[in-house]
Amino acid sequence: MSLASVSRMEAKLLLSTYERQPILFVRGRGVYLWDSRGKRYLDFLSGIGVNALGHDHPVIQATIKRQAGRLIHVSNLFFHEYQAELARMLTEISGLDRAFFCNSGTEAWEGALKLARAFAQMNNTNGHKPKWRILAMENSFHGRTFGALATTGQPKYRAPFVPLMPGVSFVKFNDLEDLQRKFDSSVCAVCIETIQGEGGICPVNPEFLKLASRLTKQSGALLVLDEIQCGLGRTGRHFAYQHYGVLPDVVTVAKPLACGLPLGAILTTERVARCMHPGMHGTTFGGGPLACAVAIEFLRAEKKLLKHVRTLGEYFHAALRELDRRHESILDVRGAGLMQAIELDSSELAKAVTKQLLHEGIIINRTHETVLRFLPPYVIQKKHVDEVITALDAALQRNEELTDGKNKTDSRRRKEVHAHA
Numbered sequence: 001m002s003l004a005s006v007s008r009m010e011a012k013l014l015l016s017t018y019e020r021q022p023i024l025f026v027r028g029r030g031v032y033l034w035d036s037r038g039k040r041y042l043d044f045l046s047g048i049g050v051n052a053l054g055h056d057h058p059v060i061q062a063t064i065k066r067q068a069g070r071l072i073h074v075s076n077l078f079f080h081e082y083q084a085e086l087a088r089m090l091t092e093i094s095g096l097d098r099a100f101f102c103n104s105g106t107e108a109w110e111g112a113l114k115l116a117r118a119f120a121q122m123n124n125t126n127g128h129k130p131k132w133r134i135l136a137m138e139n140s141f142h143g144r145t146f147g148a149l150a151t152t153g154q155p156k157y158r159a160p161f162v163p164l165m166p167g168v169s170f171v172k173f174n175d176l177e178d179l180q181r182k183f184d185s186s187v188c189a190v191c192i193e194t195i196q197g198e199g200g201i202c203p204v205n206p207e208f209l210k211l212a213s214r215l216t217k218q219s220g221a222l223l224v225l226d227e228i229q230c231g232l233g234r235t236g237r238h239f240a241y242q243h244y245g246v247l248p249d250v251v252t253v254a255k256p257l258a259c260g261l262p263l264g265a266i267l268t269t270e271r272v273a274r275c276m277h278p279g280m281h282g283t284t285f286g287g288g289p290l291a292c293a294v295a296i297e298f299l300r301a302e303k304k305l306l307k308h309v310r311t312l313g314e315y316f317h318a319a320l321r322e323l324d325r326r327h328e329s330i331l332d333v334r335g336a337g338l339m340q341a342i343e344l345d346s347s348e349l350a351k352a353v354t355k356q357l358l359h360e361g362i363i364i365n366r367t368h369e370t371v372l373r374f375l376p377p378y379v380i381q382k383k384h385v386d387e388v389i390t391a392l393d394a395a396l397q398r399n400e401e402l403t404d405g406k407n408k409t410d411s412r413r414r415k416e417v418h419a420h421a
């Protein structure tokens with residue numbers, strides 16, 4: 001089927017939830033994708049952080065073929081060979097004790113919120129109202145289901161669906177005083193993306209995370225981290241919290257776990273896990289043999305790539321900083337490992353640069369209006385970074401020239417303000 005006929009049919013038949021780019025992808029290999037016209041694209045987004053091993057990875061392909069020929073689904077009413085082993089690997093690398101498997105990021109997050117409430121009820125021994133308030137962060141993103149929406153700190157995602165789950169208050173991200181002010185003994189969980197992804201690649205400050213950890217420990221609440229985008233090797237460590245020396249009570253992961261097959265997980269401590277009993281939570285598809293067999297292979301590969309991710313991440317970050325020196329329109333460079341971003345001074349410029357790169361066969365993504373986000377596969381090489389930097393340099397140059405003198409003065413002033421913020 002051609003791009004024209006697919007897009008015509010989709011326009012008529014699908015809920016209108018995405019504004020897709022006019023490209024029909026038909027195959028992928030390594031860091032490249034090919035469209036229906038045979039054009040090649042360098043993939044610096046990896047399906048929003050999912051294809052961390054690139055496309056058509058030989059071990060993943062072989063595992064899918066082997067397992068699909070043996071067993072795809074049995075439900076969680078029976079055992080299969082892979083859940084226990086996958087849980088063993090995830091608990092070993094996370095420092096946590098137990099896992100629950102589901103199908104997506106938002107589902108993992110829903111389960112984490114349920115854990116927080118159930119843990120509070122289990123520990124409510126004095127007959128008062130159990131802890132129930134959830135502190136979530138402004139500018140965060142946790143998914144599209146109701147609990148995830150209720151804790152997502154960006155009004156544009158929540159507004160069309162109110163009323164949402166009650167009991168959530170938002171804290172200014174990285175604002176120690178605001179956290180202190182809003183935290184009290186009624187709080188059952190403090191929820192943080194270790195690095196905010198949709199919100200523009202904004203890492204949590206070490207002091208803020210340490211305060212959240214201390215407050216939750218002291219009062220018996222839970223520190224719940226969302227590492228759905230930043231976890232599982234993306235920052236050059238298994239988990240982003242491992243850069244901070246903090247251990248959460250609960251962490252959620254998903255995106256790259258099964259290399260494109262739907263799989264998410266909640267990881268938690270033995271102490272918290274005691275609040276869950278058979279029947280309280282579940283899933284039909286989650287943690288099936290096919291996805292779990294693939295995830296085991298993903299984790300074996302991820303372990304070997306961590307150093308490479310750190311090296312390439314530093315190389316990429318330094319190159320973006322060098323670009324920053326040459327372009328007034330860049331307000332900030334942020335990120336860790338292969339989760340990098342540059343913030344530009346206008347959404348028009350960010351749109352134009354993303355579009356031009358796509359035209360040249362490079363896939364990146366614009367998030368939070370003005371932020372160019374890079375989530376390449378862990379297997380990229382320096383030459384791929386160089387190619388993206390050269391293309392960015394030219395695209396910025398060309399599109400900055402389209403702005404008039406006034407805008408340039410504005411952007412210089414904004415850059416100064418941003419530097420002092």
Ligand SMILES: Cc1ncc(COP(=O)(O)O)c(C=O)c1O
Pocket residue numbers: 048104105106107109141142143144193197198226227228229230254255
């Ligand atoms: C940090 C974070 N949490 C949760 C989600 C939701 O994951 P999913 O789209 O798999 O439901 C996302 C997706 O982008 C995310 O980046």
